[in-house]
Amino acid sequence: MMDVDEPLDFESEDHRLRKAPAATKRRKKVIGLDDLVNDHLKENKKLELKSKRAKARKDYFSDEDDDIREAKLSECVEKCQQEMGQISGDEEICLWGLQVFGKQKTLPQLAFHELGSCGLLQSFRGNELNSLVELDIEKGEAFLERLLVNGWLLKLLDTCGHVEKSIATWTCNLMLYSEQEVLSASACDFWISILSPTSKIKIDWLPKYSEIKRALEIYGFRSDLPSKFSSDVEMVNTDSDCGGPPQNIRAWIKYVAACVQVRKYSIISTSEAEELIVVLIYLFLDRLLLGLSVILRECMHSVINFFTDKEWSTSCEEVAKSIACRVPKDMNCLRTVESISGVDERSKHLRRAVAFQILVACLDIKATDAEEILRFLISINVKEKSCDLFKIYIYLVLSENWLLHNPTLEDKPVIHKLWGVYLRHCSCQITSTDLRSYASKVRSKASYLLQGTSSK
Structure with a gap:
């Protein structure tokens, strides 16, 4: 029999359906003290990193810190500029150029009263042609000026074959001192023509070297230029009271070139020609005369060729010594050597001699033998910080002009060997990271010359 209190079959089934399944038993994990500490440290690290990021983000947008960063950047740029200045700053300052002309003296008065009685004007007065064309001969000087400018004066004198003293002195003074450029240039052309080797005109009066030298003094030419080894010598355009080279210097240069081309008149002596070369070198050193470089070179070439073969050997050495001490x-001094740029044998000879004498003067040693000079140059330690590489560059260029293509040293192999050693010292002992002034110039120049010597 069933118990009345027991649930019915369908009631027990419904109860089992509604009963939740038993939960699966899980194994509990034991959390130790180390785990808690690690979790705490990780959490603190995350909070610290988050705080730093927030602070950095805040600092990035801070105006005050922007100024600090800008100041640091400016300081860095300034430091870089200073380092670059150590490499090339001084090289840009060292330029050639001297103020050759000082204050100009008062020009001579150009009034020539004796012109009215010269034979040329008298011939015009008595000529029947004058009565037809009615030339204004009474104003003698103005009339002759017109003839000079248009070229008729030269043609008339060439026809009669004679230049009177009054005409010669008048045209010479116009050439050297006239403030009218057209008169100065025309008078210069006149003298170049009558001094031509092919001219057969008789000249009653010739301006001597004293007239040429006097004109330079009136122009304000300075013969007392400094000769010290310094980059602080007076450069051009430093004297505000000086108006620069005179306008008549162009005519002066052309006239000198014409004088030395005719030895038959004996206008200039050998010693005076030597002095003229020194004067022309001075003119090459004035940057305000760069526009006259062509006629200066032509004049230099003419003066060099003035000497006879017998005179030249001695005169060349005298000129070189005179230039070196001035x-x-x-x-x-490098500009000086460069200005002697002719390709003829005499120009090359003078350039070698001048470079040698200047090098000896720069080194300030008693040795004059090529081997002794090169050994002295080799003994200079270019690696020392106290070594003046600007002077080394001067020595290097002067030695190049003295030694290269020197026929007197071709049969001396020891000279070429020592020259190669010196070039290797300058090219290898000065590193590419050397920030001293002229370090790169010395190294590059020596490397270039070393290639030429190694190819021989």
């Missing part, structure tokens, strides 16, 4: 021992 030219400043800086970039101006």
Whole structure:
């Protein structure tokens, strides 16, 4: 029999359906003290990193810190500029150029009263042609000026074959001192024509070297230029009271070139021609005369060719010594050597002699033998910080002009060997990271010359 209190079959089934399934028993994990500490540290690290990011983000947008960053950047740029200045700053300052002309003196008065009685004007007065064309001969000087400018004066004198003293002195003074450029240039052309080797005109009066030298003094030519080894010598355009080279210097140069081309008149002596070369070198050192470089070179070539073969050997050495003791021992001495640019044998000879004498003067040693000079150059330690590489550059360029293509040293192999050693010292002992002034110039120049010597 069933118990009345027991549930019915369908009631027990419904109860089993509604009963939740038993939960699966899980194994509890034991959390130790180390785990809690690690979790705490990780959490603190995350909070610290988050705080730093927030602070950095805040600092990035801070105006005050922007100024600090800008100041640091400016300081860095300034430091870089200073380092670059150590490499090339001084090289840009060392330029050639001297103020050759000072204050100009008062020009001579150009009034020539005796012109009215010269034979040329008298011939015009008595000529029947004058009565037809009615030339204004009474104003003698103005009339002759018109003839000079249009070229008729030269043609008339060439026809009669005679230049009177009054005409010669008048045209010479116009050439050297006239403030009218057209008169100065025309008078210069006149003298170049009558001094031509092919001219057969008789000249009653010739301006001597004293007239040429006097004109330079009136122009304000300075013969007392400094000769020290310094980059502080007076450069051009530093004297505010000086108006620069005179206008008549162009005519002066052309006239000198014409004088030395005719020895038959004996206008200039050998010693005076030597002095003229030195004067022309001075003119090459004035940057305000760069526009006259062509006629200066032509004049230099003419004066060099003035000497006979017998005179030249001695005169060349005298000129070189005179130049060496007068030219400043800086970039101006390199400009001096460069100005003797002819390709003829005499120009090359003079360039070698001048470079040698200046080098000896720069080194300030008693040795004059090529081997002794090269050994002295080799003994200079270019790696020392106290070594003046600007002077080394001067020595290098002067030695190049003295030694290269020197026929007197071709049969001396020891000279070429020592020259190669010196070039290797300058090219290898000065590193590419050397920030001293002229370090890169010395290294590059020596490397270039070393290639030429190694190919021989």
